[in-house]
Amino acid sequence: MKRIDRSNKVRKFHQAQWNESIIFELSRKGERGILVPKAVKEVEEKTGKLEDLIPDRMQRKTPPALPEISQPRVLRHYTRISQETLGADVNIEIGQGTCTVKYSPKINDQLARLPEMTELHPRQDPETVQGILQIMHETDLYMREISGMDRFTFQPSGGSQAIMVMAALARAYHEANGEGQERNEVITTIYSHPSDAAAPAVVGYNIIYLQPDEDGYPDFDALKAVVGPKTAAFIVANPEDTGVYNSRVKEFTDLVHQHGGLCGYDQANANGLLGVTRAKEAGFDMCFFNLHKTFSTPHGCGGPAVGATGVVEKLVPYLPAPLIDFDGKSYFLNYDFADPDHSIGKVRLFNGVAPVVLKAYAWIRSLGAEGLYEVAKVAVLNNNYLFRKLMALDCVDAPYTKGKQRVEQVRYTLAKLYEDTGITTGDIQRRMMDFGMHYWTSHHPYYVPEPMTLEPTETPSKEDLDEYIETLKHIFNEAYTNPEIIKTAPHNSVCHQIDESDMDDPEKWAVSWRVYLRKTQ
Numbered sequence: 001m002k003r004i005d006r007s008n009k010v011r012k013f014h015q016a017q018w019n020e021s022i023i024f025e026l027s028r029k030g031e032r033g034i035l036v037p038k039a040v041k042e043v044e045e046k047t048g049k050l051e052d053l054i055p056d057r058m059q060r061k062t063p064p065a066l067p068e069i070s071q072p073r074v075l076r077h078y079t080r081i082s083q084e085t086l087g088a089d090v091n092i093e094i095g096q097g098t099c100t101v102k103y104s105p106k107i108n109d110q111l112a113r114l115p116e117m118t119e120l121h122p123r124q125d126p127e128t129v130q131g132i133l134q135i136m137h138e139t140d141l142y143m144r145e146i147s148g149m150d151r152f153t154f155q156p157s158g159g160s161q162a163i164m165v166m167a168a169l170a171r172a173y174h175e176a177n178g179e180g181q182e183r184n185e186v187i188t189t190i191y192s193h194p195s196d197a198a199a200p201a202v203v204g205y206n207i208i209y210l211q212p213d214e215d216g217y218p219d220f221d222a223l224k225a226v227v228g229p230k231t232a233a234f235i236v237a238n239p240e241d242t243g244v245y246n247s248r249v250k251e252f253t254d255l256v257h258q259h260g261g262l263c264g265y266d267q268a269n270a271n272g273l274l275g276v277t278r279a280k281e282a283g284f285d286m287c288f289f290n291l292h293k294t295f296s297t298p299h300g301c302g303g304p305a306v307g308a309t310g311v312v313e314k315l316v317p318y319l320p321a322p323l324i325d326f327d328g329k330s331y332f333l334n335y336d337f338a339d340p341d342h343s344i345g346k347v348r349l350f351n352g353v354a355p356v357v358l359k360a361y362a363w364i365r366s367l368g369a370e371g372l373y374e375v376a377k378v379a380v381l382n383n384n385y386l387f388r389k390l391m392a393l394d395c396v397d398a399p400y401t402k403g404k405q406r407v408e409q410v411r412y413t414l415a416k417l418y419e420d421t422g423i424t425t426g427d428i429q430r431r432m433m434d435f436g437m438h439y440w441t442s443h444h445p446y447y448v449p450e451p452m453t454l455e456p457t458e459t460p461s462k463e464d465l466d467e468y469i470e471t472l473k474h475i476f477n478e479a480y481t482n483p484e485i486i487k488t489a490p491h492n493s494v495c496h497q498i499d500e501s502d503m504d505d506p507e508k509w510a511v512s513w514r515v516y517l518r519k520t521q
Contacts, residue, residue: 008470009466009467009469009470009471010435010467010470010471010474011435011436011467011471013434013435013436013492014492015083015084015086015436015492015493015494016080016083016084016494017084017493017494018080018081018083018084018494020077020080020081020084022513023067023069023074023077024067024513026067026069026073026077027067027068027069028068028069029068030068031068031069031070032068032070033069033070033071033074034071065514084494086433086436086437086438087100087101088100088101088102088103088104088459090436091436091437091438092437092460092464092467092468093438093457093459093460094386094437094438094454094455094456094460094464094465094468095432095437095438095439095440095453095454095455096438096440096453096455097271097409097454097455097456097457097459097460098268098271098290098293098294098408098455098457099268099293099455100438101292101293101296101298102271102293102296102457102458102459103296103459104296104297104298104359104363105296105362105363105366107362108296108297108358108359108362108363109298109359111358111359111362112355112358112359116131117132117354117355117358120132120354122349122350122351122354126330126331126332126333127330130330130331132354132357132358133324133331133332133333134326134331135357135358135361136154136324136351136352136354136357136361137324137325137326137331138361139152139154139308139357139360139361139364140152140154140323140324142361142364143289143308143310144310146274146275146278146289146372147267147278147279147280147287147289147310148278148279148280148281149279149280149286149287149310149311149312150310150311150312150313150316151310151311151313151316151319151323152308152309152310152311153165153308153309153310153319153320153323153352154291154306154308154351154352154353154357155309155320155346155347155348155350155351155352156288156306156307156308156309156347156348156352157304157305157306157307157347157348157352157353158290158292158305158306158307159193159195159266159268159288159290159293159305159307160195160198160199160307161199161307161347161348162288162290162307162308162309163193163195163196163199163200163235163264163266163288163307164199164200164202164203164347165288165307165309165320165344165347166199166233166235166264166286166288166309167186167199167200167202167203167205167232167233167235167264168203168344168347169262169286169311169315169318169319169344170183170186170232170233170261170262170264170286171203171204171205171232171344172318172339172342172343172344173262173314173315173318173342174232175342176318176339176341176342179260182229182230183229183230183231183232183260183261184204184205184206184230184232185205185206185207185208185226185230185231185232186200186205186206186207186208186231186232186233186234186235187207187208187209187210187223187226187227187231187233187234187235187256187261188200188207188208188209188210188234188235188236189209189210189211189212189218189236189237189240190209190210190211190212190447191212191216191237191240191241191242191244191411191447192235192236192237192240192241192266193237193241193266193268193443194443194444195266196235196236196237196266197209200233200235205232205233208226210222210223210226212400214400215244215400215401216242216244216399216400216401217244217246217248217400217401218236218240218246218252220248220251220252220255223252223255223256224255227255227256227259227261228259229259229260231256231259231260231261232261232262233256233261233262233263233264234252234253234256234261234262234263234264235263235264235265235266236249236252236263236264236265236266237265237266237267237268237269238265238266238269238282239269239272239273239406239407239408239409240269241269241409241411241442241443241453242398242399242400242406242410242411242448243383243398243406243407243408243409243410243411244400244401244406244407245406245407249282249283250281250282250283252283253282253283253284254283257283262285262286262315263283263284263285263286264284264285264286264287265279265282265284265286265287265288266287266288267279267287267288267289267290267294268290268293268294269407269408269409270289270294271293271294271375271376271379271408271455271457271458272376272379272380272383272407272408273376273407273408274294274372274373274375274376275369275370275372275373275376276373276376279310280312285311285312285314285315286309286310286311286312286315287309287310288307288308288309288310289307289308289310290305290306290307290308291305291306291307291308291356291357291359291360292304292305292306292356295359295360295363295364296359296360296363297356297359297360297363298359304353304355304356305353305356306352306353306356306357306360308352308360316337317337317338317339317342317343318338318339318342318343318344319337319338319343319344320343320344320345320346320347321334321335321337321338321343321345321346322334322335322351323337324351333351374458375458376408376458378458379408379456379457379458380405380407380408382456382457382458382460382465383406383407383408383409383410383454383455383456384405384406385462385465386410386454386456386465386468386469387405387406387410389465389469390412390454390469390472393473393476394416395414395416395417395420395476395479396412396413396414396416396417396452396476397412397413397415397416398410398411398412398413399411399413399448408455408457409453409454409455410453410454411442411448411451411452411453412448412451412452412453412454413448413449413450413451413452414428414450414451414452415449415450417450417476417479418449418450420479420480421479421480421483422483423479423483423486423487424450425441425442425450425451425452426441427479427486427487427489428452428472428475428476428479428486429441430486430489430490430495430497431475431478431485431486431489431490432471432472432475433489433490433492433493433495434489434490434491434492434493435471435474435475435492436493437468437471439452439454440452440453440454440455441453456468507519
């Protein structure tokens with residue numbers, strides 16, 4: 001028998017494609033997946049009728065508008081949808097590696113599904129949930145050690161909300177010091193995450209952007225020109241999304257402190273810094289980690305997530321309550337630390353997504369301090385291997401810091417490819433789907449022309465990286481030799497090209513079935 005030749009790194013791929021309806025459209029009145037039997041006479045005599053056991057104010061006046069559908073059709077529906085999904089368990093995840101997600105050990109998912117976790121309720125008596133309180137408290141201690149901060153809250157449900165919390169903490173701190181009205185500006189950089197501007201703006205701050213200098217670093221002279229008595233906070237990612245790390249960051253935080261402002265660290269890009277640098281030594285008063293990114297808990301398309309937010313001692317009284325403490329005998333919910341007049345209050349109803357904290361705890365415990373450091377080293381190694389290979393291609397470039405390595409991601413530019421062929425980075429993104437791969441362009445607006453942002457993390461092997469590189473090279477070659485196949489892509493994916501002209505019109509959005517019916521009927 002002839003051996004199959006699998007030497008070609010460009011993998012043949014074709015995804016299942018179903019013309020699948022929305023589950024509400026599959027609904028048929030009277031169809032059931034299960035018939036719940038009525039209580040037998042003896043039970044009803046002892047307990048009474050169900051409607052008599054539930055207060056009238058808690059009883060629905062009309063049945064919930066749920067789809068009515070049989071078990072086999074439910075199974076087919078969700079199995080088909082699963083076949084139309086790409087993710088870290090199916091494809092090599094290098095575009096936005098931590099964001100969409102790097103590998104998350106399956107045993108941690110199993111831990112989160114144990115009945116001891118799934119049957120918990122956040123309103124239980126703390127004495128009955130000592131296990132998860134201990135895990136959350138110890139995760140707080142690990143976060144403190146990793147960052148140098150003094151306390152952490154797990155209430156924020158993701159990075160953007162964590163940034164909003166940092167902005168709210170700055171406001172509460174300055175109001176307590178009598179400067180709340182005067183300090184109405186937050187400084188950030190154009191290559192930090194857009195939420196570093198958007199979230200403080202939601203809190204009510206005016207946003208000042210720092211442009212990069214010729215090497216791509218935040219411009220220190222520009223900071224000196226804008227920092228002053230109006231500065232409430234400086235909130236920045238480091239490394240920024242270009243992959244460039246600002247080694248002078250302590251000079252920036254010192255200058256802001258000299259003018260009375262606070263400094264918040266967006267650590268969404270911390271995957272290459274574990275065990276290398278800490279927020280404390282960089283002069284930050286606040287920071288956050290995305291547990292659903294850096295600490296390997298599945299992102300889940302924007303949630304469930306935790307933006308673990310840490311602060312130095314002087315900001316602890318303004319954190320959302322409760323925090324979890326240990327008195328030597330038991331773990332308890334501590335409400336007494338907060339400043340009753342200036343605390344920012346709760347930012348979500350309970351104390352964060354407990355299963356996410358559990359998964360992060362398990363990941364940290366399994367790796368230990370040396371393992372976390374190894375994660376950072378391998379992530380940086382993978383990123384710079386990818387960087388060297390791609391920079392050897394004529395159509396790929398990376399602005400700034402010429403000749404220097406990046407940290408855990410790079411924002412490349414395909415400007416030359418576009419000039420030569422008319423193929424955009426968005427075209428490349430759609431064509432990559434035909435090979436079962438994810439590819440990310442950039443946040444908007446595109447400050448880097450025709451951007452391609454890749455973040456391999458520590459997950460992929462050299463063979464995985466080579467497959468991704470060869471697939472990109474194959475598509476780049478197509479751009480020069482057969483551009484039409486790229487322009488009309490994707491061909492092998494479930495997706496198709498869509499008209500994006502309506503995307504910015506809220507009147508044409510339908511975020512739920514009920515809204516869809518209201519707008520179309």
